[in-house]
Amino acid sequence: MFSSTRRAAVAAIAALFIAGPVGAQAADPLPSWNAGPTKQAILSYVARVTRPGPDFVPPEERVAVFDNDGTLWSEQPLYNQFVFVLDRVKQMVAKDPTLRQKPAFAAVADGDMAAVAKLQEKDLLEMVAATQAGLTVEQHQALAAAWLKTARHPKFGKPYTALTYQPQLELLAYLRASGFKTWIVSGGEVQFMRAFTQAAYGVPPEQVIGTSLRMKFDPGDGKANLTFAPALGSLDDGPGKPENIALQIGRAPLVAVGNSDGDQQMLEYSAASTRPSLQILVHHDDAAREFAYDRASKMGRLDKALDEAARRGWTVVSIKNDWRTVFAAP
């Protein structure tokens, strides 16, 4: 106990000198957010719950949840994980042509993008199950990490992990510095996300909630083996988000950030908290710097939630107007 306290003191003193002279004005925690009502809503909320007063919230109750696709990184023209799964399906069909018997698999293998565009959620979930079944978490994450290193976004030509949003990285860091525990709650498959969330967002694996497959435990012969089963465990989308938050976190989040109708219930759950809370919806309205889409989009459809945001006074982020910079610097 003693020596770790001592190390912490030494580290903190060193940080003090690196951070600058005592009494210096605190820098803007959100430099990539333009001044205006959106930024002000965030700063005011955080001040209100962290400073002494009637709305003060104890640190252990400061829970912030972020959707991932379209909220922390780009999700157009296809969810990044969708592209990963398509690439994995191509590899699998190349190794085992009998998989072509499934029309969806054949379409993917042939690069029939018109057919791929028509795939439904159930097709994608079936592919997730087929490509992960039998793998351990570690094997699957190694495949995801390798893919993320080489894959490039079709519009920007960059790795997907280079297309995280700078303003959101600042928001995550600002919330953490204000005593919030930050979580990702996404429709993406949970173990795929865990391959990059620590490096990309500073969010450790145990604070990532996502869609999951069932698992199969085999005690083995002195060597336990835990692998994915080809069956959906939980779909972390829509009502699945508040349900999984209750299961894994055990309380309603006070800050909830999303960008689509699939996030609506998570924001509603947050808004129902007895504590002061903040709901944020990112509106992709910047075709010049990123993409512009909302009500009719297949990926990240923002229709009902946009109306509800207006009705309930949720904070809507206009990427065009509120974000000075969109993507994180390399």
Add this chain to the structure above:
Amino acid sequence: MFSSTRRAAVAAIAALFIAGPVGAQAADPLPSWNAGPTKQAILSYVARVTRPGPDFVPPEERVAVFDNDGTLWSEQPLYNQFVFVLDRVKQMVAKDPTLRQKPAFAAVADGDMAAVAKLQEKDLLEMVAATQAGLTVEQHQALAAAWLKTARHPKFGKPYTALTYQPQLELLAYLRASGFKTWIVSGGEVQFMRAFTQAAYGVPPEQVIGTSLRMKFDPGDGKANLTFAPALGSLDDGPGKPENIALQIGRAPLVAVGNSDGDQQMLEYSAASTRPSLQILVHHDDAAREFAYDRASKMGRLDKALDEAARRGWTVVSIKNDWRTVFAAP
């Protein structure tokens, strides 16, 4: 950022002075553990993975999981939560006598302990579902917290939360001071446990994994409502433990502590890690100070896991010999 760094430095400096002069000998972190091979195995393992060397493990990978019933607090003569559920069933039958149509419910209402003793796991799960269905997490936790304040253990006459094991509280604190994140992974219902784990063990709600019911999300009219559904979500026992650890933590634990056959798979999962790991089984062999039971017990049966511990060199804790004190001081 700056001001929080400064506050941390001030706190750390203050802690230094409180902790004593620089260079003082660190106190025994496990004073309630008797000297011997068990205590030595724990101290040696922690030193091995936290000091520079070939077996050093980065802090983010230091995950320790503890079963709850029989591992952190007493589980005899009945699991504490079992008693809670029986009390809730009695209340419900008193309010709604039609529930007597279920023989198990009638037996509980009549205090027919011979019949209660014959209840199976499925009966208990059905009662958990019936007593929680329709409640919110907060309502259920309030009932659990109120019950824990008034209920008394039949042998010791104390509140159940006064029957936590002092040596385990020290082990939890020692692991945390050594950079481990400590989790509870228990067959108990997860939201019941979250009513007391922070106060009793210093383990926050989001680091508690347990058996869970499904949930039902109702957007309500401007007020979202999330309640328990009367259906089992996941049974966190046996193979369910490693499966839920993978789902919620995302990696194999390096330290796994249990006391029954229901913990065996969690210990096997830990032992299969590529990192150095430590498996601990608590053996209740102290009828004078607590209880003595193992192979044939209905609650906390320790049969197969005891043999496997011998075969694989897992660390077996004898309460009689290894623990100087059993229960935490009030």
